[in-house]
Amino acid sequence: MTAHSGMKRLLLAMLSWMIAMAAFGAQSRSAQVIYTYHDPMSEAVYRVADECYAPVFAVEDWGWKVQLDRDDVKLIAEGKKITVPIRTVGGRQVIPVKLALEKLGADLTWDDSSNTLIAKSLVNGIKIDGNKLEISSSLPVKANIFSMDNPSRLVVDVLGAKLLDDATISMTKNSRMKQFKPDVVRVVVETPDAQKLAQATSIASNDLTISLDPNAPSVVAKPVGPPPGENPDGTDSSSPDQPGPGQTGSQTPRANGQPGDPQFADLLVDAESSSSVLVLLRNAGALTGPVEFRKPDPSTLDVVLPGAHLKLPDDFKLKTKSVIQTIAVQGANVTILRLTLARPMGAQVTSDSGEIRIQLSKPNVGNGQLAGKIVVIDPGHGGHDTGAHSNGVYEKNLTLAISLKTADALAAAGATVVMTRKSDVFIPLLERNNIADQAQADFFIAIHINSNTLANSMSGSIAFHHKGNDTSRVFAECIQNEIAQISKLPNLGVWSDGKIYQSGFSVLRNAGQPAILLELGFINDARDRARLQTQDFQDGVAQAIVSGLQDYLGNGKP
Ligand SMILES: [Zn+2]
Numbered sequence: 001m002t003a004h005s006g007m008k009r010l011l012l013a014m015l016s017w018m019i020a021m022a023a024f025g026a027q028s029r030s031a032q033v034i035y036t037y038h039d040p041m042s043e044a045v046y047r048v049a050d051e052c053y054a055p056v057f058a059v060e061d062w063g064w065k066v067q068l069d070r071d072d073v074k075l076i077a078e079g080k081k082i083t084v085p086i087r088t089v090g091g092r093q094v095i096p097v098k099l100a101l102e103k104l105g106a107d108l109t110w111d112d113s114s115n116t117l118i119a120k121s122l123v124n125g126i127k128i129d130g131n132k133l134e135i136s137s138s139l140p141v142k143a144n145i146f147s148m149d150n151p152s153r154l155v156v157d158v159l160g161a162k163l164l165d166d167a168t169i170s171m172t173k174n175s176r177m178k179q180f181k182p183d184v185v186r187v188v189v190e191t192p193d194a195q196k197l198a199q200a201t202s203i204a205s206n207d208l209t210i211s212l213d214p215n216a217p218s219v220v221a222k223p224v225g226p227p228p229g230e231n232p233d234g235t236d237s238s239s240p241d242q243p244g245p246g247q248t249g250s251q252t253p254r255a256n257g258q259p260g261d262p263q264f265a266d267l268l269v270d271a272e273s274s275s276s277v278l279v280l281l282r283n284a285g286a287l288t289g290p291v292e293f294r295k296p297d298p299s300t301l302d303v304v305l306p307g308a309h310l311k312l313p314d315d316f317k318l319k320t321k322s323v324i325q326t327i328a329v330q331g332a333n334v335t336i337l338r339l340t341l342a343r344p345m346g347a348q349v350t351s352d353s354g355e356i357r358i359q360l361s362k363p364n365v366g367n368g369q370l371a372g373k374i375v376v377i378d379p380g381h382g383g384h385d386t387g388a389h390s391n392g393v394y395e396k397n398l399t400l401a402i403s404l405k406t407a408d409a410l411a412a413a414g415a416t417v418v419m420t421r422k423s424d425v426f427i428p429l430l431e432r433n434n435i436a437d438q439a440q441a442d443f444f445i446a447i448h449i450n451s452n453t454l455a456n457s458m459s460g461s462i463a464f465h466h467k468g469n470d471t472s473r474v475f476a477e478c479i480q481n482e483i484a485q486i487s488k489l490p491n492l493g494v495w496s497d498g499k500i501y502q503s504g505f506s507v508l509r510n511a512g513q514p515a516i517l518l519e520l521g522f523i524n525d526a527r528d529r530a531r532l533q534t535q536d537f538q539d540g541v542a543q544a545i546v547s548g549l550q551d552y553l554g555n556g557k558p
Contacts, residue, residue, distance in 0.1 A: 028046045028047065028048045028053075029046060029047045029048075029115055030044065030045075030046055030047075030115065031045050031046055031047035031052055031115040031116065031117060032045065032114065032115065032116040032117070033045055033052060033054065033097055033116070033117045033119065034116060034117070034118050034119065034160075034183075035062055035101070035106075035119045035160070036106075036119060036120060036121045036139055036140065036141055036142075036159070036160030036161070037141055037142040037159040037160040037204065037556065038061070038062055038160070038556075039555060039556065040116070041054060041058055041061060042058075042061065043055050043058035043061075045058070045097065045117075047110075047115055047117070050098070050110070051096045051098050051099065052096070052097045052098045052117045053087070053089070053094040053095065053096060053097065054094060054095060054097045055092055055093070055094055056068065056073055056086065056093045056094065056095050059075065059077070059095070059097070059100070062077070063077075063321060064076065064077040064078075065077070068086070068093075069083075069086075071085060071086060072084060072085050072086055073085075073086045073093075073095055075095075075100055077100070077104055078104055078139055078140060078206070080103075080104060082100060082103040082104065084096055084099050084100045084103070097117070098117060101117075101119045104138075104139060105122070105138040105139060106119040106120060106121065106122075106138070106139055107119070107120040107121070107122050107138075107162045108120075118183065119139075119160075120160055120161055120162040120183055121137040121138050121139035121140065121141045121160055121161045121162070121206065122137060122138040122139075122161070122162055122163075122164050123135060123136070123137045123141070123158060123161045123162065123163045123164060123167055123185050124136055124137060124138065124164045124167045124168065125137075125167055125168040125169070126167065126168075126169050126170070126171070126177050126185075126187060127168070127169075127170040128170065128171055128172050128175055128189070128212070129170070130212075131211060131212045131213040132209050132210070132211065132212060133156065133175075133187065133189065133209070133210040133212055134207075134208070134209050134210075135156070135158060135187070135207075135208045135210070136206060136207050136208075137158070137161055137206045138206065139206055140204040140205050140206045141158050141159060141160055141161045141204065141205070141206065141208070142158075142159050142160070142202050142203070142204045142556070142558075143156045143157060143158050143159065143202040143208060143210065143219070144156075144157040144159060144202070144366065144367040145157075145197075145198050145200055145201070145202060145210065145219070146198050146366070147194035147195045147197070147198040148194070151190050152190070152191065152192050152193075152194045152195070153188050153189060153190045153191065153194050154188070154189045154191055154193075154194040154197050154198060154212070155186060155187075155188050155194075155198075156186070156187040156188075156189075156210060157180065157184050157185075157186050158184065158185040158186070158187070158208075159183070159184060159367075160183055161183065161184065161185045162179065162182075162183070162185070163177070163178075163179045163185045172189075174189060174190040174191065175187065175188060175189040175190065176188050189212065191212065191214075193212075193214035196214045196217055197210075197211065197212060197214060197217045198217070199217045199364065200217040200218050200219045200274055201219065201274040201275065201362070201364045201365075201366075202219045202274065203219065203272075203274055203321070203558050204321065204558060208220075218273065218274060219274045262281060262282070262283050262284045262285055262308060262309075262310045264310070264311060264312045264313060264316050264328075266281055266282045266283045266284070267279070267280070267281050267282075267310070267312070267316075267318070267326070267337075268280055268282075268318070268319070269318050269319050269320045269323075272320055272322070274362070274364075275361060275362055275364065276359060276360060276361045276362060277320050277322045277323070277345075277359075277360040277362070278357065278358070278359055278360075279318060279320075279323070279339070279357075279358040279359075279360065280355060280356070280357060280358075281303075281305075281310075281337070281355070281356040281358070282354075282355055283354060283355075284305065284308060284310075284351070284354045284355065284356050285307075285308060285354055286307065286354070287305060287306055287307045287308060287351070287354075288306045288307030288333065289306035289307065290306075290351075291303065291304065291305060291306075291349055291350075291351040291356055292304045292349075293347060293349040293358075295347065295477065297477075297481050298344035298345075298474060298477040298478045298481055298551060298552070299340065299341045299342075299343060299344050299345070299551075300338065300339070300340055300341065301338070301339040301341065301345075301347045301358070301360070302336050302337070302338050302339075303336070303337040303338075303339070303349055303356065303358060304334060304336055305334065305335045305336070305337060305356070306333065306334050307333055307334065308334070308335040309330065309335060310328040310330075310335040310337060311328060311330075312326065312327060312328045318339075321342055321557075321558040322341060322342050322345070322360060322362060322558055323339050323340065323341055323342070323360075324340050324341070324342050325338075325339075325340040326338070326339055326340075339358070339360075341360065342554065342557040342558050343362075343365075343368075343551075343552075343553075343554025343555070343557040343558075344363070344474050344477065344478050344551060344552050344554065345360045345361055345362050345363070345474065346360065346361035346363070346470040346471070346473065346474050347359065347360055347361075348361075361470055361471075361474075362558075363471045363474055363475070363514070363552070365552065365553045365554055366442075366553075367556060368553045368554050368555050368556035368557065369414075369553065369555070369556065370410075370413050370414055370415050370546070370549055370550050370553055371413070371414030371415065372414065372415075372416070373415050373416070373442045373443065373549075373553075374415070374416045374417075374418065374439055374440060374441045374442050374443075375410050375415045375416070375417050375418070375441065375442065375443045375445065375549070376417075376418045376419070376420065376435065376436040376439060376441040376443065376444045376445065376513075377403045377406055377407050377410070377417060377418070377419050377420070377445055377447065378403070378419075378420040378432050378436075378444065378445065378446040378447065378507060379396075379399040379400040379402075379403035379404075379419070379420065379421055379447050380395060380396070380399040380446055380447055380448035380449070381395055381396035381399060381448075382396050382400070382421050382423075382424055382425050382426050382427060383396075383424060383425045383426030383427075384426055385426050387399065387448070387449065388449060388450070388451030388523045388524070389523065390451065390455070390523045390524040390529060391529065393523060393529055393532075393533065395448065395449040395451070395523055396424065397424070398449050398523070398532055398533070399447045399448060399449060400421070400422075400423075400424065401538060402447050402520065402538050402541055402542070403419060403447050404419075404422070405538050405539060405541070405542040406445075406447070406541065406542040406545050406546075407419055408542065409542035409543055409545070409546045410542075410545065410546055410549070413546045413550070415549075418435065418436070418439040418441060420432040420435050420436075429506045429507055429510075430506070430510060432446075432507055433507060433510040433511055433512065436511065436512065436513060437512045441512075441513050442513055442514075443475070443513055443514055443515070443549065444507070444511045444513050444514070444515035444516070445479070445515070445516055445518065445545065446505075446507050446508075446515070446516070446517040446518065447518055447520065448517060448518060448519050448520070449519065449520055449521060449522075449523045449532060450462070450519040450520075450521065450522045450523065451522060451523050451524050452522065452524065455524040455525070455526075456524070456525050456526055457525070458522050458525060459489055459490050459521070459522055459525045459527060459528050460487075460489045460490030460491060460492040460521065460522070460528075461480070461483055461484070461487050461489055461490075461491065461492060461518065461519060461520050461521055462480075462492045462493065462494075462495050462518075462519045463476040463477075463479055463480035463483070463493075463494050463495070463516055463517075463518055463519075464476065464494075464495050464496070464497045464500075464505065464508065464516060464517040464518075464519070465494065465495075465496060465497065465508065465515070465516055466496070466497055466504050466505070466508035466509055466511070466515065467496040467497055467498030467499075467504050468496075468498075469508075469514075469515075471514050472508070472511075472514045472515055472516060473494060473496075474552065475514045475515075475516055475552050476494045476516045477494050478548040478549070478551045478552040479516060479518065479544065479545055479548035479549070479552075480493065480494050480518075480548075481548065481551070482543075482544035482545070482547045482548040482551070483518070483520070483541060483544045483545075483548070485544065486537075486540035486541065486543070486544050487520070487521070487531075487537065487540070487541070487544075488531060488537070489521050489527075489528055489531060497509075497517070505517055518541075520532060520541060
């Protein structure tokens, strides 16, 4: 998200909150809600006595579904269906969130000092059974999985959780668990394979199974089912247009559209793991051209289906938290299927005899937070290696100035920053990768300024990733998307380094972590050269790299 839209949203939220506060009277106070592993609710909420009121649709941030009635609202949340009263305050409809959370079985406390309602999931079982660690809880939780050395151990931090006093615990002699922080339950398993096992990423569930088999690091999450006899959207399960579990859309009668046109029931999630989602569109019919896809931004995937007439109901939802919205835009003789992803993901789209396969890959982003991540900033060139130069301006000086600002901005956002050079010295290319590996860096960002043979012939910025590295490509998309918004220079996009050299760039080819190389502009283009030297541009790039990294990390989204 850009600073701009974030600010606008905050202002709007504050404004409506002030109206609501005035209407509620003097006894109400501004508050916050933290629900299990989710970020604090972004909408303004307020406390009246012991209750907490939030705008009705704010709970959709938690993946809940809202059905408005006259005096109450039905919430379909975490596989349950509950009803709470609705109030209209200052023209806004609000609901008692604490009551709703109570009905779902959350552990609730008010932190009076910050006026924050904290809703935790109750962990009622931790079991190590052969090669599996099983964690069950009253509400879906997420686990932050990592390894530690001496002795080698796997650490599973269950976020937003409280250990029940009478939980069913079954541990081995090499494992232990405790309430590590007020909202974190920690399980530690001593194993020589900890590093391998820590590659697994958790998705949210109230039934997590974490593999302790080093040959198959994974987290299996039992999906949160719909309430008995109901589909998650609340429609009758006998409705002919809804495929049931395990049933494919191809068996569904075709109610509308032309014969052979794909129907929404033909669009489904076929497989999901911690690292990927496979979405299938079956019976796509006789398309009149090849299927193409594009990503207008790192979290949006457009699949272009020439000749198709795919219709989706307004409230259509794929059964995965990785895709938050799916719409079909109908053109004259084309349908564009737009998937809005929970966070930036890689995408591959293939088609085979009327079946479209959309493969989304979810980069492993740990806990999804920038704080605590190790970022290497690599200012290009230095010392006798001046890099490109034009009109007395040297690449090595620009890259260092921009890198120092970027390092400050990243540190201010909580990241640990390592620089390959902080002054005008020469560092060999391989040494730059060694520095990153020794620091156990999570990310590598090389900063460069471009140049070409003909002055004033090319302008703009490019983000490079190593050819064939999908994770680094998603990373490059996120950073470039933000740089394009501040640079005031043409956006030349994201490129594979194979486009420049057959073997790619050395610092990208040898990187042991997601790595990008930014060419921020052309030093031998008069307009670029002037812009590259401004504080506005240099500060903008620093902030864009912070925002791009935060986008990539997804803020803990599934
Ligand atoms: Zn360079």
